[in-house]
Every structure is written in C-alpha cells, then in structure tokens.
Amino acid sequence: MGWEEKRVRGYLEFAQTAQRYHGRPIFALFCGDKDAEGKSWCPDCVTAEPIVRKELHNMPDESVFIYCLVGDRAYWKDPNNEFRKNLKLTAVPTLLKYGTPQKLVEEECFKAELVRMLFTED
Amino acid sequence: QEAAKYEKKVMVLDFVTPTPLGNSWGLGGTCVNVGCIPKKLMHQAALLGQALEDSRKFGWQFTEEVEHNWMTMTESVQNYIGSLNWGYRVALREKKVTYENAYGEFVAPHTVKATNKRGVEKLYTAERFLIATGERPRYLGIPGDKEYCISSDDLFSLPYCPGKTLVVGASYVALECAGFLAGLGLDVTVMVRSILLRGFDQDIANKIGEYMEEHGIKFIREFVPIKVEQIEEGTPGRLKVTAKSTKGNEIIEGEYNTVLLAIGRDACTRNIGLDKVGVKINEKTGKIPVNDEEQTNVPYIYAVGDILQDKLELTPVAIQAGRLLIRRLYGGATSKCDYVNVPTTVFTPLEYGACGYSEETAVEKFGEENIEVYHSHFWPLEWTVPSRDNNKCYAKIICNIQDNERVIGFHVLGPNAGEVTQGFAAAIKCGMTKEQLDSTIGIHPVCAEV
Numbered sequence: 001m002g003w004e005e006k007r008v009r010g011y012l013e014f015a016q017t018a019q020r021y022h023g024r025p026i027f028a029l030f031c032g033d034k035d036a037e038g039k040s041w042c043p044d045c046v047t048a049e050p051i052v053r054k055e056l057h058n059m060p061d062e063s064v065f066i067y068c069l070v071g072d073r074a075y076w077k078d079p080n081n082e083f084r085k086n087l088k089l090t091a092v093p094t095l096l097k098y099g100t101p102q103k104l105v106e107e108e109c110f111k112a113e114l115v116r117m118l119f120t121e122d
Numbered sequence: 123q124e125a126a127k128y129e130k131k132v133m134v135l136d137f138v139t140p141t142p143l144g145n146s147w148g149l150g151g152t153c154v155n156v157g158c159i160p161k162k163l164m165h166q167a168a169l170l171g172q173a174l175e176d177s178r179k180f181g182w183q184f185t186e187e188v189e190h191n192w193m194t195m196t197e198s199v200q201n202y203i204g205s206l207n208w209g210y211r212v213a214l215r216e217k218k219v220t221y222e223n224a225y226g227e228f229v230a231p232h233t234v235k236a237t238n239k240r241g242v243e244k245l246y247t248a249e250r251f252l253i254a255t256g257e258r259p260r261y262l263g264i265p266g267d268k269e270y271c272i273s274s275d276d277l278f279s280l281p282y283c284p285g286k287t288l289v290v291g292a293s294y295v296a297l298e299c300a301g302f303l304a305g306l307g308l309d310v311t312v313m314v315r316s317i318l319l320r321g322f323d324q325d326i327a328n329k330i331g332e333y334m335e336e337h338g339i340k341f342i343r344e345f346v347p348i349k350v351e352q353i354e355e356g357t358p359g360r361l362k363v364t365a366k367s368t369k370g371n372e373i374i375e376g377e378y379n380t381v382l383l384a385i386g387r388d389a390c391t392r393n394i395g396l397d398k399v400g401v402k403i404n405e406k407t408g409k410i411p412v413n414d415e416e417q418t419n420v421p422y423i424y425a426v427g428d429i430l431q432d433k434l435e436l437t438p439v440a441i442q443a444g445r446l447l448i449r450r451l452y453g454g455a456t457s458k459c460d461y462v463n464v465p466t467t468v469f470t471p472l473e474y475g476a477c478g479y480s481e482e483t484a485v486e487k488f489g490e491e492n493i494e495v496y497h498s499h500f501w502p503l504e505w506t507v508p509s510r511d512n513n514k515c516y517a518k519i520i521c522n523i524q525d526n527e528r529v530i531g532f533h534v535l536g537p538n539a540g541e542v543t544q545g546f547a548a549a550i551k552c553g554m555t556k557e558q559l560d561s562t563i564g565i566h567p568v569c570a571e572v
Contacts, residue, residue, distance in 0.1 A: 100204060100208075101201055101202075101204040101205035101207075101208055102204075102208045103208075104212070108212065111215075111216070113215055114212060114215055114216070117211065117212075117215055121208075121211070
C-alpha cells in the first residue's frame, strides 16, 4: 500500500490524527509555521524538510507521515505549550517515530543517514 | 566510538540470544537493558515508597493508602531504556561505526561470521577484534527451571506484577532484586545455599541480611531448590517449589507466584568460535585470561568486561579498559587500566558502598596485627524524625599500620552509599592516610561526615 501523508496544524489536530491511525507506524515531523510565501520562521526546519522528504520512501508499508506545523514563534517559545508538555518536544525541527523513544532533533534531522535509520529501524 | 575517533574503520556486532521465555532487548549491553539502569530505577521506586511513609512524620498529610502499580513503573523504565538504545544507535552512526544486529562468531583467523535474526549470514574480516560478550544468568539445571523460572533478564520488562516471589541466590543481584521487590510491597523470600554476598566483606554482608530480615524479607538458609512445578498458569501463575537442605535430608515445599533465579552469571564465550582462532579460555569458568593490556593469547584478539578472568565485573571497569586499550593501540598512549581500588555499591534496601579491601582480605594479606579497623554506627539525621532504625547504619575503614596508616579499605552502609563512596575512592587512589582523613573537616549534617 505504501505510505501516506497527513498535514496538520496545532496540537489538537496532531493528537486526533495520530489516534486515528493507531496501529500503523506513525512518523511525525514538527516544524514552525510557514508564512504567506511558504517559508518557516524556523531556519533549521527549512533545511531539514527537503532532506526528510527525500527519505520518506524508506518508511515501512502502511506508514503514516504526519507533517505538523506547531504554531508561530511566540507559541513555540512558551515553555508550557502543548507540544512540550504532552510530547516532550524540546526543539523544532523534531522528527520522531510516534509511540517510541526514537527521535531526531535539530541538526540530527539534516543527516540523511540518521533519517533513514529512524525510518527503517526495527 | 573511541576507535572511530582515530579514523579506524569499525564495526559492532551486537546480538541478544532470547531468554528461555523469549525476552530480548536493544543495543547497550547488560547494564543498560537488564542490569544497573533498570535496577537502580526500581530501587529508587522502592525508596520513594519508603519516603512516602516517612513523609507523614514530617507533616505531609494524605488519607489515601498508597499503592504501587508495577506496569506503570515498568513502562517508564523500559521507555527510558529505549531512549538509551536509540541514543547509542545515533551515536554510532554519527561516529561512522557500522552496527549490525547479528550474532558474531569466529570461523577462521581474522574472520567472523555474523548471523542476524532472520538467519542471514555474512562474513567479515578485520585487522583486530575486541570481544566484550559479557555474561548471562545461570540456570539451576533442575526440572522446571527454564520453563517456569525467570531471571534478571526477564524481571525488568515483566509484563505483569511478579506477586509473591521466591528469589534463589545470595549474590548482589539476588539481594538487590529481593530488596526492591519487597520495597514495592511484594511478599519476598530469599533462598540461600550458604553465605550472603560471597566476595564482599562478610561483616557488612551479615548486617545487610539482618536489615532485610527485620524489614519483612524472609530468608530460607542452607536450602537449594530441586524441583519447580506449575500449579496454575497465569500472569503471574502459581508455582510449587521443592527444596532440599544442604545439611541433611530435610525437604520443604513452598508456593509462589514467581521464582527469580539469581545464582550467578556465565560468560558468553562457548559458542563464538574461539577454538577456531585459538583463543584460550578457562574451561571451567568460560572466562578469558588476558595480560595487563587486555590481550588474549592471540595477539590480534582483545577482550574486556565481565568475561575477563580475575577482573571485576563492573560496567565502568569495562568501559575504562576499552577506552584505554584503544588509546594505547591507536593513540600512542601507554596507560593501562587500574583494577585496584575500584569503588562499588550494592543497592540493597540499606545501601553498601565499598572501595579497597574487605576486612577478611586485608587480614589475609597484611596480617591481623598490621591492620587497624576504625568503625562507627551512625544515625542519619533524616531517619530520626520518622523513627527509623538508629543503630543500623555503619561505616568502617581499614588502615595499613605499616604504611603510615594508609586507608586500604572503605566501607559504608547507609543511604546514598554510592554517592558517599565515590569521593572517598578518589582519596584512596591518592593514598590517603588515616591522619589525612581525620584532618578533613566533615560536612554537617550529612552521613558522610562520620
């Protein structure tokens, strides 16, 4: 069947989507919001996104890739935002395998090898 | 990772043969997955239970009875371990170390065969090899042991609360596990063949046993199990254990939900093809003798860790030996691993930290007339208000009279023993004498000032 992508914005949408696909491998990339020209306020996210997208074909069949915009810079900087509280995210970009401790943060997302390892790890 | 720093091409072969009950785990070895890390976390869980009890005397008011949920604890612990496994994978990758989750064995000089869990085989050659395969728990060899008993390999990820438990063994693994299981509120019995904590200072070992007994852990001494049968299946089920006295013909029976075997660990050196490359092992123990540069009798094969003969089985020792070895091989360094005066701690309910000689070994080596033992009981300030035992905590140091009363043995029994011992270990390595110790002013009020 291959894999499919879901684009969401904000924590509530993310949580609902993750729950809907419970039982399938779920990978999520969290990035800062994008402006009208499609550019994120988070420069590392801008760098990471194309690298991650190039490796998506390595995800196992039936995987769901959730591309999640977390919010604007002010929201993200708040130490009590829902992503920090509920998912224990510490930075953007974060690429993770939902439901496991496996994740890559910031510059780790720039390394195609590590991204591939996350997608193919047992 | 150390070798990769020197631009060497490195590969790691890590594979966990599943336990008889089918358990396995990720990258990191025993300590991370089924040893020190989960052990200390569960020990902490038990200590927190005790702290909750004490807290009432310090003014915290709560009416509900506090209970422990095994699954919640186990899930958190396993999650943490998972993040460590993942962290190692990332670290190896970043340092360009090739990792294969495959079982390695020598098939010819300089050649290793790696078999992964699907049975696919690959051959690799290398200039040098380092064996660090560690050990696995020993089974009793009695009917029912593999089918119904668990070991420390299974305990830390057990998907159900073990319930009423019989711990077989008197090693630190046995006593630590018995300790935290009881601390979590479970009914625990320890079956001991002869003495407690063989190899450790026996004066202290007995105090530890006494403390555990006074705090609800039952001990059955001088018996060994001869049969384990299943009365009822379940998670946990019910097991019947039959045991025989070591001193006669008496037979006793007992019923438990879980039987945890902690009678020793055997080196994983028998099935890795060492005979094909000529590496000598001690046939009886399976351990590998090495010279003081961790080299086996085959010059290009080295070994570190628990599998070494006559060396301490401790994680930091293995790590240090490995790092120094690589620095000697590729970094031009000359320092060898110092196996003397290595501090250790046993995380029984009353923690025990030690560095240097036990009293018995000191007497044996230096003669009773040449050593002086200074000791004291102490009552931690934190224990006074909740009226906890006032004469159980204990510290002793052993000095060599002929060498300026140099401190050659340090032993402390009490809370945070590990933290206390670490500093004193550094002092002992520097050759601290009793006089220097006396002239060091204590921090007050802490246990360590004694």
